[in-house]
Amino acid sequence: MSWLTTVDHKRIGLMYLWSVLTAFLLGGLFALALRLELLTPKEDFMTAETYNKVFTLHGAVMVFLFIIPAIPAALGNFVLPLMLGAKDVAFPRLNLASYYVYMTGAIMALTAILTGGIDTGWTFYTPYSTTTGGAVTLMTFSVFVLGFSSIFTGINFVATVHKLRAPGMGWFDLPLFVWGTYATAIIQVLATPVLAITLLLLAFERMFQIGIFDAKLGGDPVLFQHFFWFYSHPAVYIMILPGMAIISEIIPTFSKKHIFGYRAIAFSSVAIALISFIVWGHHMFTSGQSQLAAVIFSFLTFLVAIPSGIKVFNWVATMYRGSIALDTPMLYAISFLLLFTIGGLTGIFLGALSVDIHLHDTYFIVAHFHYVMMGGTVIAFLAGVHYWWPKMFGRMYNETWARIGCLLVFIGFNVTFLNQFAMGAKGMPRRYYSYLDQFQGNHIGSTVGSWILALGLFIAAGVLMASLRKKYDAPDNPWGSKTMEWETQSPPITHNFPNNPVMLHGPYDYNEPVVRREA
Amino acid sequence: MSSHTLPAPGDTHGHDDHGHHDPNLQHHFVEMAQQFDTAKLGMWLFLATEILMFGGLFVGFGLQQAKFPEAFKAAHHHLDRSMGALNTVVLLISSFTMVLAVWAAQTGKRKVLITNLALTLVCAGTFLVVxxxxxxxxxxxxxLPGKFFHYAHGQPNEYIFFSFYFMMTGLHGSHVILGMGAITWLLIRAIKGDFGPGYYTPVDLVGLFWHLVDLIWIYLFPLLYLIG
Structure with missing residues (x-):
């Protein structure tokens, strides 16, 4: 019972962790069902309408219930105050409220799924979303509510980083995870309210025909797309920035080397946050915006590649001549490097105007954003879960099986989505439950890949769950890391540190010899 | 314990969570000033979200007005300028009494605080009545848009003006009601004597929120009532 009223950031983080993992399981089962239906070109066990509902739910559950809260609200909540040497986040009660608001939104989403479903795609484009049946209005309100939980977390993190750093900890002594989640929190605070008003207008449109997005009444359906992407493009960076932030912790820890280009990585997080607000038009190259706007948005989109490239090169440079230990978190981090690079580079294809006309609404774009969202964010999330698991639960997991899980995830992921790049480039459109026979080879490959991926994820889950049956066996600092969360015991005591911590060395000072304690 | 964490100066026996300091100080802050600054930063961030939320409506309104300038001009003649102006004055006065309330809390004048909070509530209520x-x-x-709309005269695109009018003033009105709830809560705590020079954070924060509600109306009034 004490968990339900706790204001301890660690417990709230863990409650978020179990909740987002449940959402991940749900969204994942939807994905497996979709892939199974696509095994053959004909209708197997889903009608076209069911298929539309299932892909909408896969997208909406994964985006709004899993990826957006996954790293900031679950791992960030647990780790961020510890990294700062703080006793809690700035507003502990607001933090708890954020969790309850999230749960309210999740229950509304589930109700919407069970009472009619949604077939609009997770983007709720008008005019289809204002005319189709089903539980679109309820789902809209659910996402509206979930947005508040995201805003609360964002406000909390910005205030915490500004005001609760340990004595002696300046801005450039912060671990890069903190920089990444700080940049994320800024986007959460500044972008989510625009989604809120957009969804409110959409709900009113459905309930009262206010006509703001309805061309018949003088409104403008493209305005909805502008509003939606003004939030949802920055939201993509709400998803990836904390992933990058985790990688920036794991790579120096397992290379036993000071991070290369600390300030460049820190500022590139902020740069990505800022640029994220001025690129939304690249989702609308075929929606009838002006040629000039399209050219400008295309150019601005290319700018994102610069800070992203800076990060990737700095991570690789950190590994160069490092003393690399291939523990599970590092294996996930290396997977991230490969997969995110593919996802990022294919993003440049899509940002180029003429190429995008060919690739728009094909499987190429599905593969691209899965390489960034799953190959990037989810892999980084898994890296973070494996990295901080000993700290969060005080137990070590079976390293061998965890590595096997990681390997299967990596192989399964590539088999699933490389096939989708191939068929997308050949013209297979997204969101179809049926297709021409010529695409079946790639579809079979993709479906088989999804099974390998699922097997890997279930092994990873099984390994982690199995560790919970043991007694506490994790040392304070199993990986020999230098950041502050490893200075307290595993799992940490209620108020985090026995004494008020003071910053004595930087988060990546691996120059002094480190003795690695084996579990 | 590694060399990384050392006891902070003046805190050699660890932090005492239930010690002899201010009862309003939460356990994770070192001192009241830090707690106050943090709360204020949080409030400003929240106000930023409010501005962006209304910002969407302002942008949408601007775009539609540029598209149908004549219809918007014709539609806005249905609004009663004198009532709008009256409400503007009422809200400006309420902002003034709110400032007085914050000042009274800071200086420990309990009766002045209670009076001014009550006056602010009266102004907010007047606004809603108008x-x-x-x-x-x-x-x-x-x-009223939707199935209630049965105004047959005028220009064809006046409809969309009223959609924006009701969305914008409706969202603003709901903020006035929220603000009244917050001020009532302050009033109850003020009567209990919770605020004084040592602790007036809630009064200050609700004050900030109330000024924003006022400020948004200051923009809504010319935008909707004074076209052309």
Whole structure:
């Protein structure tokens, strides 16, 4: 019972962790069902309408219930105050409220799924979303509510980083995870309210025909797309920035080397946050915006590649001549490097105007954003879960099986989505439950890949769950890391540190010899 | 314990969570000033979200007005300028009494605080009463959008003006009601004597929120009532 009223950031983080993992399981089962239906070109066990509902739910559950809260609200909540040497986040009660608001939104989403479903795609484009049946209005309100939980977390993190750093900890002594989640929190605070008003207008449109997005009444359906992407493009960076932030912790820890280009990585997080607000038009190259706007948005989109490239090169440079230990978190981090690079580079294809006309609404774009969202964010999330698991639960997991899980995830992921790049480039459109026979080879490959991926994820889950049956066996600092969360015991005591911590060395000072304690 | 964490100066026996300091100080802050600054930063961030939320409506309104300037001009003649102006004055006065309330809390003048909070509430209530009369007049004319809309005269795109009018003033009105709730809560705590020079954070924060509600109206009034 004490968990339900706790204001301890660690417990709230863990409650978020179990909740987002449940959402991940749900969204994942939807994905497996979709892939199974696509095994053959004909209708197997889903009608076209069911298929539309299932892909909408896969997208909406994964985006709004899993990826957006996954790293900031679950791992960030647990780790961020510890990294700062703080006793809690700035507003502990607001933090708890954020969790309850999230749960309210999740229950509304589930109700919407069970009472009619949604077939609009997770983007709720008008005019289809204002005319189709089903539980679109309820789902809209659910996402509206979930947005508040995201805003609360964002406000909390910005205030915490500004005001609760340990004595002696300046801005450039912060671990890069903190920089990444700080940049994320800024986007959460500044972008989510625009989604809120957009969804409110959409709900009113459905309930009262206010006509703001309805061309018949003088409104403008493209305005909805502008509003939606003004939030949802920055939201993509709400998803990836904390992933990058985790990688920036794991790579120096397992290379036993000071991070290369600390300030460049820190500022590139902020740069990505800022640029994220001025690129939304690249989702609308075929929606009838002006040629000039399209050219400008295309150019601005290319700018994102610069800070992203800076990060990737700095991570690789950190590994160069490092003393690399291939523990599970590092294996996930290396997977991230490969997969995110593919996802990022294919993003440049899509940002180029003429190429995008060919690739728009094909499987190429599905593969691209899965390489960034799953190959990037989810892999980084898994890296973070494996990295901080000993700290969060005080137990070590079976390293061998965890590595096997990681390997299967990596192989399964590539088999699933490389096939989708191939068929997308050949013209297979997204969101179809049926297709021409010529695409079946790639579809079979993709479906088989999804099974390998699922097997890997279930092994990873099984390994982690199995560790919970043991007694506490994790040392304070199993990986020999230098950041502050490893200075307290595993799992940490209620108020985090026995004494008020003071910053004595930087988060990546691996120059002094480190003795690695084996579990 | 590694060399990384050392006891902070003046805190050699660890932090005492239930010690002899200010009862309003939460356990994770070192001192009241830090707690106050943090709370204020949080409030400003929240106000930023409010501005962006209304910002979407302002942008949408601007775009539609640029598209149908004549219809918007014709539609806005249905609004009662004198009532809008009256409400502007009422809200400006309420902001003034709110400032006085914050000052009274800071200086420990409990009666002045209670009086000014009550006056602010009266002004907010007046605003809503005036708004109620404006709304009922519009609804009577058939200008409420959706299935209620049955105003047959005028230009074809006046409809969309009223959609924005009701969305914007409705969202603003709901903020006025929220603000009244917050001020009532302050009033109850002020009567209990919770605030003084040592602790007035809630009064300060609700004050900030109330000024924003006022400020948004200051923009809404010319935007909607004074076109052309």
């Amino acid at each position: 708004k109620f009369f404006e709304y009922s007049h519009k609804i009577h004319e058939g200008l």
